[in-house]
Amino acid sequence: MKLLNPLFTLPFLCIAAACSRNPSVLQDPAGPHAEITGKLFRYFFAVNGVIFLLVLGFLFFALWRRRERQLVAPLQPDAQGEKRLLTGVVIAVSLTIIVLTSFVILSYAVDKNLIGLDKNPALEIEITGHQWWWEVRYLSKTPSDVFTTANEIHVPLNTKIRLILKSSDVIHSVWFPNLAGKRDIIPGHDQDLFIRVDKEGTWQGRCGEFCGMQHAFMGLTLFAEPKPAFEAWEKAQRLPAEEPQSAEEKHGKEVFTTGACAMCHVIRGTDSTGYSSNAPDLTHLKSRATIGAGAAANTKGDLGGWILDPHGIKPGVHMPTISQEPQDFQALLSYLETLK
Ligand code: HEC
Numbered sequence: 001m002k003l004l005n006p007l008f009t010l011p012f013l014c015i016a017a018a019c020s021r022n023p024s025v026l027q028d029p030a031g032p033h034a035e036i037t038g039k040l041f042r043y044f045f046a047v048n049g050v051i052f053l054l055v056l057g058f059l060f061f062a063l064w065r066r067r068e069r070q071l072v073a074p075l076q077p078d079a080q081g082e083k084r085l086l087t088g089v090v091i092a093v094s095l096t097i098i099v100l101t102s103f104v105i106l107s108y109a110v111d112k113n114l115i116g117l118d119k120n121p122a123l124e125i126e127i128t129g130h131q132w133w134w135e136v137r138y139l140s141k142t143p144s145d146v147f148t149t150a151n152e153i154h155v156p157l158n159t160k161i162r163l164i165l166k167s168s169d170v171i172h173s174v175w176f177p178n179l180a181g182k183r184d185i186i187p188g189h190d191q192d193l194f195i196r197v198d199k200e201g202t203w204q205g206r207c208g209e210f211c212g213m214q215h216a217f218m219g220l221t222l223f224a225e226p227k228p229a230f231e232a233w234e235k236a237q238r239l240p241a242e243e244p245q246s247a248e249e250k251h252g253k254e255v256f257t258t259g260a261c262a263m264c265h266v267i268r269g270t271d272s273t274g275y276s277s278n279a280p281d282l283t284h285l286k287s288r289a290t291i292g293a294g295a296a297a298n299t300k301g302d303l304g305g306w307i308l309d310p311h312g313i314k315p316g317v318h319m320p321t322i323s324q325e326p327q328d329f330q331a332l333l334s335y336l337e338t339l340k
């Protein structure tokens with residue numbers, strides 16, 4: 001078929017290969033881990049690229065030369081030719097040894113460099129993968145300073161951070177392409193991932209290991225901020241939820257705390273003090289940019305849509321559809337909007 005002609009499809013394949021929504025570590029490293037690893041990758045890529053082209057060159061040369069010569073007489077022993085062949089083999093083997101040794105030495109140096117970066121982290125964040133969202137706990141030596149949130153992490157710039165990774169169900173993997181290599185998390189086997197973010201901005205993380213139906217919507221967003229902004233965020237997150245003001249919002253709080261929602265979700269400062277490993281902590285729900293681990297925007301409309309029919313937005317999600325009286329639903333939505 002004409003369409004499958006390589007001349008026709010190759011350019012399209014090349015273009016399609018660049019159609020990734022995720023930024024790559026190679027283009028825009030935001031911290032030293034990705035930068036150092038990126039350098040190693042580029043070295044491997046360049047050396048292997050040259051070798052690949054050389055091999056292709058020799059192959060085509062051999063093909064081309066084969067046509068020129070015609071073997072009529074039987075092969076004769078040729079001392080000169082043997083010597084040339086031996087020299088060629090010695091050069092090729094030496095080059096191979098030099099290249100492989102440089103790979104090993106460079107990988108070792110990079111590893112050592114990375115380990116050196118990870119001593120004495122100033123901040124520890126525990127991240128637990130659930131199907132299909134992330135529980136995030138900011139640890140502290142002062143127990144009352146520990147707080148839980150979900151799917152979004154804020155970190156101060158230029159700070160060594162230790163992410164303690166856990167899984168509650170299946171194998172997940174934490175991957176921030178701009179920050180560090182990905183790290184798999186196997187249930188019962190905690191992992192560490194060290195990062196330092198030197199560039200201000202929002203960096204997208206992903207679950208990097210297929211973990212079920214909504215694996216694609218298991219985003220983990222990282223906001224890297226100057227220290228004062230981070231500290232203000234941290235301080236606000238530690239506080240319990242504010243008391244609702246209007247009658248409607250108060251009714252909404254009652255709907256939440258006396259209904260099914262409270263069986264799974266925690267709102268600190270209310271009676272909904274369930275178990276925050278069941279479902280995202282909603283204490284400061286509206287401080288987040290998205291809901292459902294990136295499945296929808298955190299607007300009043302999308303939030304309403306999520307509560308009415310979470311499976312419409314994220315099919316298979318582990319939150320049931322709970323039918324409610326219209327006035328209860330409106331009140332609940334108004335109350336959730338107060339969780340700043
Ligand atoms: C059986 C447990 C369960 C019940 C009951 C439940 N939820 Fe959820 N809820 C979840 C889970 C699990 C998620 C995370 C889903 C995901 O992103 O994959 C979630 C997510 C949410 C989110 C998005 C949070 C975020 O930051 O992404 C909101 C808002 C929410 N639920 C509100 C409610 C409300 C309101 C009720 C009561 C009407 C309720 N939930 C009842 C389990 C539950």
Ligand SMILES: [Cu+2]
Nearest residue numbers: 172207211218
């Ligand atoms: Cu996952």
